[in-house]
Amino acid sequence: MEFDAVIVGGGGSGMRAALQLAQSGYNTAVITKVFPTRSHTVSAQGGITCAIASEDPDDQWQWHMYDTVKGSDYIGDQEAIEYMCQTGPQAVFEVEHMGLPFSRNDSGRIYQRPFGGQSKDFGKGGQAARTCAAADRTGHALLHTLYQGNLRNKTVFLTEWFAVDIVKNADSSVVGVIAINIESGETVFVSSKATVFATGGAGRIYASTTNAHICTGDGIGMSLRAGYPVQDIEMWQFHPTGIHGAGTLVTEGCRGEGGYLVNKDGERFMERYAPNAKDLAGRDVVARSMVLEILEGRGCGKEKDHVYLKLDHLGEETLNAKLPGILELSRTFAHADPVKEPIPVVPTCHYMMGGIPTNVDGQALTIDSQGNDEVIDGFYACGEAACVSVHGANRLGGNSLLDLIVFGRASGLFIENQLKEGISHSDAGSDDIDFAMERLNKINNSKSGEKAPVLRAELQTIMQNYFGVFRRGDYMKKGVEKLDELRGRVENVYLEDKSNAFNTARIEALELQNLFETAYATAIAAEGRTESRGAHAREDFQERDDENWLCHSIYMPGQREIGKRPVNMTLKTMEPFEPKVRTY
Amino acid sequence: MLTVSVYRYNPEADEAPYMQDFPFDSEGKDLMVLDVLEKLKVIDPSLVFRRSCREGVCGSDGVNISGKNGLACITPLSEAVRDDKLVIRPLPGLPVVRDLVIDMSQFYAQYEKIKPYMMNESAPPEKERLQSQEDRAKLDGLYECILCACCSTACPSFWWNPDKFIGPSGLLQAYRFLADTRDTATEERLTDLQDPFSVFRCHGIMNCVQVCPKGLNPTKAIGHIRTMLVKNAL
Numbered sequence A: 001m002e003f004d005a006v007i008v009g010g011g012g013s014g015m016r017a018a019l020q021l022a023q024s025g026y027n028t029a030v031i032t033k034v035f036p037t038r039s040h041t042v043s044a045q046g047g048i049t050c051a052i053a054s055e056d057p058d059d060q061w062q063w064h065m066y067d068t069v070k071g072s073d074y075i076g077d078q079e080a081i082e083y084m085c086q087t088g089p090q091a092v093f094e095v096e097h098m099g100l101p102f103s104r105n106d107s108g109r110i111y112q113r114p115f116g117g118q119s120k121d122f123g124k125g126g127q128a129a130r131t132c133a134a135a136d137r138t139g140h141a142l143l144h145t146l147y148q149g150n151l152r153n154k155t156v157f158l159t160e161w162f163a164v165d166i167v168k169n170a171d172s173s174v175v176g177v178i179a180i181n182i183e184s185g186e187t188v189f190v191s192s193k194a195t196v197f198a199t200g201g202a203g204r205i206y207a208s209t210t211n212a213h214i215c216t217g218d219g220i221g222m223s224l225r226a227g228y229p230v231q232d233i234e235m236w237q238f239h240p241t242g243i244h245g246a247g248t249l250v251t252e253g254c255r256g257e258g259g260y261l262v263n264k265d266g267e268r269f270m271e272r273y274a275p276n277a278k279d280l281a282g283r284d285v286v287a288r289s290m291v292l293e294i295l296e297g298r299g300c301g302k303e304k305d306h307v308y309l310k311l312d313h314l315g316e317e318t319l320n321a322k323l324p325g326i327l328e329l330s331r332t333f334a335h336a337d338p339v340k341e342p343i344p345v346v347p348t349c350h351y352m353m354g355g356i357p358t359n360v361d362g363q364a365l366t367i368d369s370q371g372n373d374e375v376i377d378g379f380y381a382c383g384e385a386a387c388v389s390v391h392g393a394n395r396l397g398g399n400s401l402l403d404l405i406v407f408g409r410a411s412g413l414f415i416e417n418q419l420k421e422g423i424s425h426s427d428a429g430s431d432d433i434d435f436a437m438e439r440l441n442k443i444n445n446s447k448s449g450e451k452a453p454v455l456r457a458e459l460q461t462i463m464q465n466y467f468g469v470f471r472r473g474d475y476m477k478k479g480v481e482k483l484d485e486l487r488g489r490v491e492n493v494y495l496e497d498k499s500n501a502f503n504t505a506r507i508e509a510l511e512l513q514n515l516f517e518t519a520y521a522t523a524i525a526a527e528g529r530t531e532s533r534g535a536h537a538r539e540d541f542q543e544r545d546d547e548n549w550l551c552h553s554i555y556m557p558g559q560r561e562i563g564k565r566p567v568n569m570t571l572k573t574m575e576p577f578e579p580k581v582r583t584y
Numbered sequence B: 001m002l003t004v005s006v007y008r009y010n011p012e013a014d015e016a017p018y019m020q021d022f023p024f025d026s027e028g029k030d031l032m033v034l035d036v037l038e039k040l041k042v043i044d045p046s047l048v049f050r051r052s053c054r055e056g057v058c059g060s061d062g063v064n065i066s067g068k069n070g071l072a073c074i075t076p077l078s079e080a081v082r083d084d085k086l087v088i089r090p091l092p093g094l095p096v097v098r099d100l101v102i103d104m105s106q107f108y109a110q111y112e113k114i115k116p117y118m119m120n121e122s123a124p125p126e127k128e129r130l131q132s133q134e135d136r137a138k139l140d141g142l143y144e145c146i147l148c149a150c151c152s153t154a155c156p157s158f159w160w161n162p163d164k165f166i167g168p169s170g171l172l173q174a175y176r177f178l179a180d181t182r183d184t185a186t187e188e189r190l191t192d193l194q195d196p197f198s199v200f201r202c203h204g205i206m207n208c209v210q211v212c213p214k215g216l217n218p219t220k221a222i223g224h225i226r227t228m229l230v231k232n233a234l
Helices: A012-023 A061-071 A078-097 A138-152 A218-225 A283-295 A316-322 A324-334 A399-421 A430-444 A452-466 A473-491 A504-528 B033-043 B105-113 B133-137 B156-160 B167-178 B186-193 B207-211 B218-233
Strands: A002-008 A028-032 A156-159 A161-168 A174-181 A187-197 A236-243 A260-262 A307-310 A343-352 A363-367 A373-381 A551-555 A563-566 B002-008 B018-024 B062-065 B068-071 B085-089 B096-098
Touching: A002 A012, A002 A174, A002 A399, A012 A028, A012 A138, A012 A399, A028 A161, A028 A187, A061 A078, A078 A138, A078 A399, A138 A399, A161 A187, A161 A218, A161 A430, A161 A504, A174 A373, A174 A430, A187 A218, A187 A399, A187 A430, A218 A504, A236 A283, A236 A324, A283 A307, A283 A343, A316 A324, A324 A343, A373 A399, A430 A504, A452 A473, A452 A504, A452 B033, A473 A504, A504 A551, B002 B033, B018 B033, B033 B085, B068 B207, B105 B167, B156 B167, B167 B186, B167 B218, B186 B218, B207 B218
Parallel strands: A002 A028, A002 A187, A028 A156, A187 A373, B002 B085
Antiparallel strands: A161 A174, A174 A187, A236 A343, A260 A307, A307 A343, A363 A373, A551 A563, B002 B018, B062 B068, B062 B085
């Protein structure tokens, strides 16, 4: 099979990239392990943060840029953030023109709600309302709209196909992937002039996560196995409001609409931790405050292991209009009706800020022996799998959907131009393909060992216990030791059922190894970054250390120590934002 | 102790499908049916089903649970177990690939047939197309469809004519675009539906409404389309 461009992943960024290329008439395929609208983008609730100046006609994308840089705790690349915030409105209007059913305000424009970390006038003008919403189902609306756009433009969907590993040619260019047709079990080399990883996150490395079962870091695993680095992979966002016990997400939009958190005494405790922004401080700040409340004995419930999100004061009418999905989720998973009672919530793993380092055109980067960036020929990444990096150490709510459409689009545009100019690389030889088949062959020939679900549960427990909201060097060292012990067992995972037709046990074994690689990189990078910044909070290094760590971490596969890569601090349109103490 | 009876069929090993009983201890918890399936898969890795979001928004895990179509991830045991027995079968009416996984291509083909995308050939404005709150409200109850196929596979008309009758899910989406003030292809859409099968095979028995896990009402949408078709014909 041969295509101009192959996109691995049928979520928001993958389908936006595919749309760009299919529209321009290029032979484009999307390899997706689930039917595209089952991708995890569908679970995004609150909205797309973007300065379209609907709620506030004076809103400026530069203010959004300031908030994002500050939110990132200053290790987001300012060039990429500038590009995202400036291009954002166009990307949002495009999906509206494609039919995305945004909620509307009185003047018929797109409805925008307040979200955490948003300000006017570079932090000086109070809370902004910048998140473009389709009720509390924005991800669903976006994903379906993008799928529809791709249907219209005849994108080829290899639906329920699973990408196993990267294929490189003799010149070390990426020339495609090995993929399994899940339904038939057939294994194929899908060759492509441009290979785009839009494989999403890996929240399933933790025991408690808002992420779908399918978020297993497949792109990260494949990329690391191919010898490429990941960046800032220690940076995992714990969303303040996952439903206690179930882990399902409750949008920050709840607090944007006026909801707030209370402890067992009914106290609105965020007033103590963030006197100005209160419940709409950065997610890392809110999540840590919640954990502190719980650790200090002010948690709710019998075990005092969660806090409450109060919404009942907003009234049934507002809740029905603005947060209908949340009412459903809370009634189903928390057995609590938010119209009458608070929702039990706890910080829950939500988002991977790190990923495959790329430039703003989506080109994946590696680091050469001199420590310089080097573009990997034929290889691109966008969305949560990529680290471009607009989120740095902490992502702001609503910026992930913007990231998807802006950088999905940017990757598509760049590849389109490359294709126009002509891309040619030498074919992969049979050795190259055999090399990429090794892992799958090993699993297919396994005769003994442990089952994937058992090993997965063990991995998730290690990550939850040793690399959670608060981190400590000695704990993390122990965690790394445990992972070292687990590695061999994961590499020798046993596939009992060798059948071909829709064998999901085989897929889960392959996914387990991707989870493991992602988790291992996380562990090494978390242990290596000896400071606290954004989502990475260390008890043994409580301060941000700009002298040593105002930089990206780079994890190279096989290494036990992380490298450093400078943060891009150049803006095209104005002076860059210098690091300041981050308060809300 | 529960008995979980699951439909099994592996085309490579089984001549015919069969029901397999698993004893299951829920430890008194009101688990979701998907949690039960996940636990059974640890015991028997060859058990196959689809799943993704596990919160009722992706539409992967539509199955027939004790006789009623629904999503495994948001159906609690308390709603599904009768006389200590839980019966899980694939959604009815479409070919089975393996165990609980069905071949949904006919369902998706009907969705594609209604041109499920915005058609408006006028040059878009620089910003968004405006839409009043009242007009936007017309899309509520339509755009939320998750394409799980619970409705269409509960519909006898769809079982009978899956190639010609669009089915409740596809028609709900057809109306989602007919109702959108930003879409200008009303005429073309209605013409496409103006045959004896696409819409008119609906006999209003409302199985679709009864099973929709998102609480949507395809029958009502079909009623609106019928009215539009009749007006259009006059």
